[in-house]
Amino acid sequence: MEVSGLRLLFLIAVAATTLPGCSLFRRGEPAAADVVVPAAEPVTGEPSDKPIIDPQVERREIKRTRIDTEDFEVGAYVGVLSIEDFESNVVYGARLAYHLTEDFFLEATAGQSRAGRTSYENLSGSADLLTDSERDYTYYALSVGWNALPGEIFLGENRAYNTAFYLVAGIGNTTFAGDDRFTVNGGFGYRILPADWIAVHFDVRDHVYDIDLLGEKKIVNNLEAHLGLSIFF
Amino acid sequence: MRRPFTPSGFLLALLALLMLTAGPGIARADERKILIADPFIELHTGPGRGYPVFHVVERGREVTIVKRRTDWFEIRTDRGVSGWAPREQMIATLEPTGEPLDLQEPARENYMSRRWQAGVAGGDFAGASMISVFGGYAFSDNLSIELTLNHIIGEFSNGYSATLGLMHVFVPEWRISPYFTLGTGVIFTEPKSTLVQSIDRDDQIGYVGGGLQFYLTRRFMLRSEYRNNIVFTSRDDNEEVDEWKYLGFAFFF
Numbered sequence: 001m002e003v004s005g006l007r008l009l010f011l012i013a014v015a016a017t018t019l020p021g022c023s024l025f026r027r028g029e030p031a032a033a034d035v036v037v038p039a040a041e042p043v044t045g046e047p048s049d050k051p052i053i054d055p056q057v058e059r060r061e062i063k064r065t066r067i068d069t070e071d072f073e074v075g076a077y078v079g080v081l082s083i084e085d086f087e088s089n090v091v092y093g094a095r096l097a098y099h100l101t102e103d104f105f106l107e108a109t110a111g112q113s114r115a116g117r118t119s120y121e122n123l124s125g126s127a128d129l130l131t132d133s134e135r136d137y138t139y140y141a142l143s144v145g146w147n148a149l150p151g152e153i154f155l156g157e158n159r160a161y162n163t164a165f166y167l168v169a170g171i172g173n174t175t176f177a178g179d180d181r182f183t184v185n186g187g188f189g190y191r192i193l194p195a196d197w198i199a200v201h202f203d204v205r206d207h208v209y210d211i212d213l214l215g216e217k218k219i220v221n222n223l224e225a226h227l228g229l230s231i232f233f
Numbered sequence: 234m235r236r237p238f239t240p241s242g243f244l245l246a247l248l249a250l251l252m253l254t255a256g257p258g259i260a261r262a263d264e265r266k267i268l269i270a271d272p273f274i275e276l277h278t279g280p281g282r283g284y285p286v287f288h289v290v291e292r293g294r295e296v297t298i299v300k301r302r303t304d305w306f307e308i309r310t311d312r313g314v315s316g317w318a319p320r321e322q323m324i325a326t327l328e329p330t331g332e333p334l335d336l337q338e339p340a341r342e343n344y345m346s347r348r349w350q351a352g353v354a355g356g357d358f359a360g361a362s363m364i365s366v367f368g369g370y371a372f373s374d375n376l377s378i379e380l381t382l383n384h385i386i387g388e389f390s391n392g393y394s395a396t397l398g399l400m401h402v403f404v405p406e407w408r409i410s411p412y413f414t415l416g417t418g419v420i421f422t423e424p425k426s427t428l429v430q431s432i433d434r435d436d437q438i439g440y441v442g443g444g445l446q447f448y449l450t451r452r453f454m455l456r457s458e459y460r461n462n463i464v465f466t467s468r469d470d471n472e473e474v475d476e477w478k479y480l481g482f483a484f485f486f
Contacts, residue, residue, distance in 0.1 A: 066265075067265055067298050067300070067301045067306070068299070068300040068301065069300070069301045069302070070300050070301065070302050071301075071302060071303060099302065099303050100303065100451075100453065101303050101304065102280060102281045102282065102302075102303050102304065102305065106482070142353050142355075142364065147281075150279070150281045150283055150284070151283075152278065152279065152284070160278065162278070162279040162280075162281075162284070171355045171362075171364060172364065173364065173384060173386055179391065179425050180384070180386045180391040181386060182361075182362035182364075182386035196280075196300070196302075196307060210388075232302070
């Protein structure tokens, strides 16, 4: 193919003007252009083991903090317990709950109260059915709860608080009149969360067990209503 | 009936007091920051599916995980808005390094590698009601050692028992897996105070039994168990006692 001298001259001129411009496309190391590269020394002897490029990358320290999981709830309550045949009295208790899902939770409660006197004891004068220490009433209960009606309450225009109406049922033990009694408990409660780590509870429970204190076995229903405060952790 | 116990004024006063003290959480340096990778995630006012969505955080924004409650995460945006997002949406978010967020969710896989286990159960011990608490440590996939404390509440006597035994799960990878158990312990029996001429007793007890455990979800299991106990009494012959744990609830960690 015949190449005209004029075209060759033109191509050389184009190459000479554009190729130096390619260095402009070099990126990443703008300072590198200023580095004076020493003339390559003639290779004599063993090649050096040193890497040609010594990367000085600073590793980013990654510290993953654990997510604060607040599924447990611990609290205390105070209320009124009506002990069948033995008057109503103040009840104190402690409560530990573990929230399994947004719907269900497990609950352990322990409480204590004191029985009063029966009408019979009052009328007969001095025929006491129970000794003083036998009037101590303590119980514990292991229960499952269901947040049946979660919701919110509104105080004024700007404040809303999360709430839940829940149902609770479980088994446990009542120590009363000197003996342990297997107890089934059930009830409902209402919980208001003024902040996401604290809850105010209002609970109503029925504690049911068999008792043969007066000779004949009968089923006893002890109703309890209490107000409690608990903290999530 | 309920009125005298809950004077609404008292409740309101208590609430007002709590609201004053329970201000918004203060930012802490050790809180976890994440990047939103979904097109957007919705913030609910509470940790539950029914709470209304009041805010939306779009892709690429960095938010802070404040806390977790069950399957809900409280997150705070860079503008200071706090709300709750479900786990399903959190899975699609990223760590600041660009990796997907690892929530370290206990699941079936963790179930296989579980070591500690604890739970409660209710049942029947020779006709008496029984409440049982147990805890165990697995030193292999199949074999574990377990401590059980029973509170036995009967018509004629009450008692406590504490037993230590080995438990062998035949096929631990099954969702419902049978197991065999063998062990020994002590039983303390206390006749009811209404009975005359009764003495408290301390006896050794040995048992052999079997049961089923059912993997429920996350870290939870259900359990049902039968034990044949032999009470080594101080009398001439030993006593054989059937023990049923009708339903137990356990979790592993």
